[in-house]
Amino acid sequence: MLQDLLSIHKPNFKDYTELRAQVNTSQQVTLLTGNMTANNQSATGGVAARVYKGGTFGFASAAAYNADSVANVVKAATDNAVFMDTHVKKGLEPLPSYPGNRVDLQTPHFGAVDQLLLIDAAKQLDELVQKQCPNLSSRTIVSNVLNMEKLLVVSDGADMRFFQPRAMMYLIMTAETKDGDQVELFKALGGFGRFDEQFGDVSKYLDEVNALYEHLMAKREGIFADPGMKKCVLHPDLAGMLAHEAIGHTVEADLVLGGSVAGPNLNKQVASEIVNMTDFAHTAFGETCPLPVYVDDEGVTAEDAVLIENGILKGYMHNRDSARQFGVKPQGNARAFAFNDEPLIRMRNTVILPGKDKLEDMIASVDDGYYLIKTGNGQADATGEFMFGVDLSYEIKGGKIGKAIRETTISGVAFDMLKTVDMISDDMVWEVSGFCGKKQPMTCSMGGPALRCDMTIGGR
Amino acid sequence: MKDIAQYALQAMKKAGADKASVQAGQDRVEEFNVEANKFTLLRTLFNDTLSLKVLKDGKKGTTSINKLDKESIDKAVEDCVALALQGEADPAEDIAPLATNKDFDQTIGGFDAAKLFSRSKEYLEQVKDEFPLVMTEGMTAKFTAGNRTYANSNGVEFNNKSEYYEVGSTFQANEGEKTSSFNYYYHNLANLDTPIIDMGMKRTLLDEAVRSLNPRMFDGKHVGKVIVTPACADMLWYTLFGCFLDDFSMIQGTSRWKDELGKKVVSDKLTMRTSPLNPLIVGGERFTSDGFESADNDIIKNGVLSSFALSLYAANKTGKPRALNTGYSLEVLPGDMALADMLKGVDKGILINRFSGASPGPSGDVSGVVKNSFLIENGKVSDALVETMVSFNIVDALNNIVGISKETNADGFSVLPWVCLDGITMSGAK
Numbered sequence: 057m058l059q060d061l062l063s064i065h066k067p068n069f070k071d072y073t074e075l076r077a078q079v080n081t082s083q084q085v086t087l088l089t090g091n092m093t094a095n096n097q098s099a100t101g102g103v104a105a106r107v108y109k110g111g112t113f114g115f116a117s118a119a120a121y122n123a124d125s126v127a128n129v130v131k132a133a134t135d136n137a138v139f140m141d142t143h144v145k146k147g148l149e150p151l152p153s154y155p156g157n158r159v160d161l162q163t164p165h166f167g168a169v170d171q172l173l174l175i176d177a178a179k180q181l182d183e184l185v186q187k188q189c190p191n192l193s194s195r196t197i198v199s200n201v202l203n204m205e206k207l208l209v210v211s212d213g214a215d216m217r218f219f220q221p222r223a224m225m226y227l228i229m230t231a232e233t234k235d236g237d238q239v240e241l242f243k244a245l246g247g248f249g250r251f252d253e254q255f256g257d258v259s260k261y262l263d264e265v266n267a268l269y270e271h272l273m274a275k276r277e278g279i280f281a282d283p284g285m286k287k288c289v290l291h292p293d294l295a296g297m298l299a300h301e302a303i304g305h306t307v308e309a310d311l312v313l314g315g316s317v318a319g320p321n322l323n324k325q326v327a328s329e330i331v332n333m334t335d336f337a338h339t340a341f342g343e344t345c346p347l348p349v350y351v352d353d354e355g356v357t358a359e360d361a362v363l364i365e366n367g368i369l370k371g372y373m374h375n376r377d378s379a380r381q382f383g384v385k386p387q388g389n390a391r392a393f394a395f396n397d398e399p400l401i402r403m404r405n406t407v408i409l410p411g412k413d414k415l416e417d418m419i420a421s422v423d424d425g426y427y428l429i430k431t432g433n434g435q436a437d438a439t440g441e442f443m444f445g446v447d448l449s450y451e452i453k454g455g456k457i458g459k460a461i462r463e464t465t466i467s468g469v470a471f472d473m474l475k476t477v478d479m480i481s482d483d484m485v486w487e488v489s490g491f492c493g494k495k496q497p498m499t500c501s502m503g504g505p506a507l508r509c510d511m512t513i514g515g516r
Numbered sequence: 517m518k519d520i521a522q523y524a525l526q527a528m529k530k531a532g533a534d535k536a537s538v539q540a541g542q543d544r545v546e547e548f549n550v551e552a553n554k555f556t557l558l559r560t561l562f563n564d565t566l567s568l569k570v571l572k573d574g575k576k577g578t579t580s581i582n583k584l585d586k587e588s589i590d591k592a593v594e595d596c597v598a599l600a601l602q603g604e605a606d607p608a609e610d611i612a613p614l615a616t617n618k619d620f621d622q623t624i625g626g627f628d629a630a631k632l633f634s635r636s637k638e639y640l641e642q643v644k645d646e647f648p649l650v651m652t653e654g655m656t657a658k659f660t661a662g663n664r665t666y667a668n669s670n671g672v673e674f675n676n677k678s679e680y681y682e683v684g685s686t687f688q689a690n691e692g693e694k695t696s697s698f699n700y701y702y703h704n705l706a707n708l709d710t711p712i713i714d715m716g717m718k719r720t721l722l723d724e725a726v727r728s729l730n731p732r733m734f735d736g737k738h739v740g741k742v743i744v745t746p747a748c749a750d751m752l753w754y755t756l757f758g759c760f761l762d763d764f765s766m767i768q769g770t771s772r773w774k775d776e777l778g779k780k781v782v783s784d785k786l787t788m789r790t791s792p793l794n795p796l797i798v799g800g801e802r803f804t805s806d807g808f809e810s811a812d813n814d815i816i817k818n819g820v821l822s823s824f825a826l827s828l829y830a831a832n833k834t835g836k837p838r839a840l841n842t843g844y845s846l847e848v849l850p851g852d853m854a855l856a857d858m859l860k861g862v863d864k865g866i867l868i869n870r871f872s873g874a875s876p877g878p879s880g881d882v883s884g885v886v887k888n889s890f891l892i893e894n895g896k897v898s899d900a901l902v903e904t905m906v907s908f909n910i911v912d913a914l915n916n917i918v919g920i921s922k923e924t925n926a927d928g929f930s931v932l933p934w935v936c937l938d939g940i941t942m943s944g945a946k
Contacts, residue, residue: 088767091833092604097595098580106557113557119564119582136558143633144555172602194768230770230878238770238878283737283905283943313552314653315690377556396561398549435872438653438688438698441903443885445874465874467885467905467945495654512945514883514905 057165058217061126062103062209068130069211071137072108072151072376074354075130076208077101077121078395083201083251085174087182089194095175097168102395105133108377111146113137117396151376154386156214156357159350162338165205165219169251174199177255181225181265184258189229189269193238196228201251202499206353213355220347222499223251224489225258229268231276239462241272241447242432244489247501248346271429271448274460281449281464281513287425288466288511289418289452292485294431294444295504299333299408300492301434302442302470304502307363307371308389308401308494309378317440317471318369326369327474332409333364335373337388345405346488346501349388353399358388363406367474375401393496400494408504411480418479418508420455426513427452428466440470465514479508517542518675520566520584521665527593528570529669533600535571537611537668537807540584546627547658548636550685553644553651555636559658567805568596574605608832612807614671620802622678624706627659631708632681639683639712646713647689647722649729653698655685657712666803674803680928681705683712689725696728696900699870699888701747704798704928716927717747724869724888724900731902733944734866734891741865741918742906742940743858743892746925746932751871751882753788753846753932755910759880761815762843763830770878772911776821777836782914784819790839791847791931798928800845812847813840846930851920858919858936860895866906866942867897876910883907903945913937 062075069075079101086094103126104117114136118125178199185195206218224246230238245261246254290298305311306318313319318326327333334340337358338348349358354376362370374382375390378401390399419427430448444466451458484505491497521540528536542564549557566589567580577599581592636657643650659681667673684702688695703715713719744752758765765771773781791812792800801810806828814822824836831838859867866889873884885905891898914937921934 088764089769091606091608091767092576093763093767093829094578095576095599095603096578096580097599100580100582102582112555115557115559116561117559118562120562120585132560136560139629140555140558146554171599175602175604194770196768230768236772237881238772240770240877283907285945310551311653314686315552315651315688315695317695320693396563398557398559433875437872437887439695439902441697441885441887443872443874445884447874447877463874463877463879463881463883465883465885465905467872467903469903495656512903512905514907514943 058205058207060207061121061123062207065126065130066209066211073211074106074208076206076353076395077103078206080394081168081203083168083171083174085178085199087178087197090182097171100394103129104395105129106398107133107137108151109137110141111148112140112144114140115398152380153212154356155212156351156355158215160217161219162348162350163219163221166250169201173252174201177225177258180258181227184262184265185227185229188265191231192229193232194230198226200224200226208353208355210355214351214357215355216351221249222247223249223254225255227268229272231272233276239272239275241268241275243268247488275448275462278460278462281426281461283514284512285510286513287422288509289422289427290507290509291427291429292483292504292506293487294428295408295507296485296487296502297431297434297444299406299504300403300500300502301436302440303333304335304403304406305436306440306470307373309372309374309382310401311438312372313378313381316438318372321369321471324369325367326471327364327367328477329367330411330480331364331367331474331477334407334409335361335363335403336405336407340405340407346486347405347499349391349404352388352390353392354390356386356388356390361387361389373401373403375399391498393498397496400496402494402498403492403500405501407484407502410482410484410505413479413481415481415506418481418506419452419457421479421508422452423454425452426450426461427457436470442470443467467512467514473509473511476510477507481506517663517665518673521667524566524568524589524593525667525669527590528568528596531593531597533570533572533597533669535611535669537569537666539567539664539666539805541565541662541664543660543662545658545660546629547656548633550636550640550652550655552653553640566592568592570596570600571609572597572600574607574609575600575603576606576609577603608829610828610832611668611670612672612828615809617673618809620676622676622799624679626679627661628708632657632659635708635712642711642713643722647726649689649691649726650687650722651690653686653688657683666807668807672807674809676802678799680799681708687722687725689729691729694729696725697887699725702927706798716925721747721869728888728900731900734901734904734942735944737941737943738864739939739941741862741936741938742868743862743865743934743936744868745934747869748871749846749930749932751868751873752910753848755876755882757825757843759876759878759910761825763827765878766824766826766834766836767830772880773821779821780819781821782816782819782911783917785851785917785920786816786819786914787849788816789814789847790841790843790845792841792845794845794847794931796926796931797845801841804842810841846932848932850922850924850933853919853921855921855923855934858921858934859892859897861918861936862892863894865892866890866901867892880910882910905943905945907941908939912939
């Protein structure tokens with residue numbers, strides 16, 4: 057666990073200052089069609105300081121973490137802040153004060169798990185796939201651990217000690233179609249917590265393996281989508297990605313200041329009245345979120361950020377500086393991925409809230425459309441225009457699930473599409489497997505219920 | 517750095533490694549940041565890296581840390597050997613044989629903070645003057661100085677000292693409640709002699725951002741020609757690597773080109789290489805992570821598949837030749853068609869500057885939304901497009917190359933021409 061070499065400097069902070077020590081440790085094992093192509097451990101850590109002066113920041117970091125390096129980065133960050141203040145001359149007042157109480161380890165700290173656990177789990181899952189899933193052209197199994205430990209001291213705000221463990225297994229299956237093409241499906245298993253607790257017995261994922269294989273065999277016989285605007289039911293997995301990419305990014309205040317479409321739409325109707333969306337800090341629906349944030353990397357005590365309420369855009373996500381510019385209170389969205397990253401405005405646990413409908417009724421209500429289940433990737437624009445690749449989907453004909461669809465894409469403009477949402481399921485699914493990219497990577501969780509809406513489908 | 521690398525190497529051998537390799541490095545980064553047209557931050561980073569690989573009884577362990585002190589190295593060596601002992605034997609695992617050891621010097625005279633700041637400030641002022649509707653949503657202007665050593669137990673040792681600048685920005689145009697799609701452009705530089713706004717396609721893309729404020733949707737569905745600009749490298753060139761050329765697709769056996777080495781796979785108009793030694797590439801790779809001196813490498817020559825992009829491990833695994841570099845520094849050789857003539861040859865099509873698409877599967881089927889892109893009508897670029905999709909199979913498309921431009925764009929990372937493709941499906945969203 058990180059030794060506290062930071063607090064001793066706190067009495068000497070003059071301008072607004074953050075001082076953060078951090079270690080990210082990762083472990084990975086990859087079996088590529090039975091070949092162990094990766095068997096790796098890494099640890100990346102160090103110390104960083106950021107200082108605010110007159111409207112700009114200075115930042116410095118060092119890989120070494122000792123008394124000298126801590127003192128050096130504070131000095132270097134202060135020098136950089138002075139350089140910027142002198143050259144840029146914004147002449148702004150100090151950042152508003154947000155005092156907070158120190159938060160210590162909401163999650164117990166632990167060290168690296170035995171690599172054999174990752175190897176054994178990968179082998180067991182590989183054996184399970186070989187046994188259950190004949191006629192694959194290839195299979196890939198990845199065991200992955202990412203643990204993030206932080207120690208933060210700020211001149212004004214809540215100091216914290218933070219630990220966030222994530223343990224995942226990724227399964228990719230590929231099969232050949234009758235015309236010689238390859239089709240592929242991907243499944244992420246796991247989430248927040250220890251690897252051994254989640255994957256000590258891999259056989260508990262038998263249903264997920266079988267389900268993925270069934271979908272792959274259906275996709276192998278799949279057809280290409282009929283392009284155009286279609287009535288669609290979005291599976292909760294896909295709705296979560298939509299919440300994050302298509303809406304979440306446009307309401308990050310730095311992107312709003314940069315000209316995103318959300319700027320002119322505050323307090324306006326951007327979705328149908330049944331749509332509600334929140335970026336939860338650490339607790340949602342009475343339970344701890346998949347990636348809880350209690351204090352952010354600017355020492356702001358984290359609160360939920362309500363983004364859309366009854367279809368009205370109610371607010372943005374902020375850091376201290378953007379909150380000052382908008383005249384609001386920051387809610388703990390400033391997060392840094394690595395020790396040498398500066399905090400950026402990032403989502404935490406971003407969710408479209410469940411509604412009142414049943415998924416089966418939603419599918420039954422579509423005469424000619426698509427059931428979109430799984431996305432491989434997605435991107436959104438400042439305009440709100442988004443695009444997702446859809447790896448797994450089915451046609452809906454006469455209210456019933458039909459043939460599987462080969463790879464396709466969906467696209468639209470977020471605020472236009474949200475206005476077409478007319479049914480929302482009463483359940484929801486969290487998704488926590490990937491990384492969000494915005495200058496730095498970041499672990500984020502996202503979630504949602506199933507949505508019925510109009511969506512543009514790409515064809516061939 | 518050489519001493520640290522040799523210390524780690526000896527420690528791994530002493531700990532029982534049959535074969536071992538190490539990469540040790542230190543770099544310093546100075547970076548100015550801009551958000552929403554205004555300077556926000558100056559960052560100074562002191563980074564250390566150490567990557568170890570141990571082979572023991574044919575079993576591999578790899579460890580990476582960012583500490584270079586003796587205690588940390590000793591612990592990393594211990595961990596790496598332990599990982600190898602837990603691993604699986606694989607005869608394809610190896611390290612590079614001894615060749616000619618070399619020291620490389622890619623330094624450019626050190627960091628000029630005042631010049632980088634003034635060039636960045638000048639850029640913001642020029643954008644404000646020439647393109648007042650453009651918002652620089654984010655910009656980084658940085659200098660990196662690195663010192664990196666590779667060594668292995670076969671006696672290989674390379675060292676590279678490098679310095680370079682990198683300037684990149686994300687931008688869009690705004691007018692009232694109208695917003696254009698964001699676009700971005702990054703450039704690696706060996707000096708700061710040229711104003712940022714004059715680098716590569718920067719001014720063109722800024723102008724196109726403004727012209728994109730009033731876009732329209734593509735009418736209906738049409739199969740025909742598109743022109744892909746150098747700013748849209750990921751849609752074509754990097755897709756080829758992921759689908760057919762890299763370690764993953766070849767070891768998986770899903771590459772449809774796995775048995776096509778030496779055969780014609782695309783139009784004979786296309787020659788594509790990875791060229792880290794090209795003088796237009798700034799800070800190009802000098803040695804690979806598996807211990808070979810880097811050289812330029814033809815991937816496709818006159819339409820014939822000349823090489824995959826395989827590491828030593830993947831080459832041993834698949835029985836195919838190893839690539840001569842890691843696969844960065846992409847170069848597509850220019851053709852014989854002037855860009856103006858290329859445009860004249862398109863009656864109805866799209867000039868594609870950016871593409872937002874799904875990761876293509878092993879089939880090479882590509883579909884997605886074009887961004888920052890323009891309709892071409894009767895040989896002329898006309899309206900900006902929105903909610904417009906294209907779809908094609910990348911092999912089919914590259915067998916339907918109408919022409920490759922004489923003109924190329926070099927951004928320090930790559931050297932690419934404009935390419936006109938036929939048989940592309942274009943459609944409006946509604």
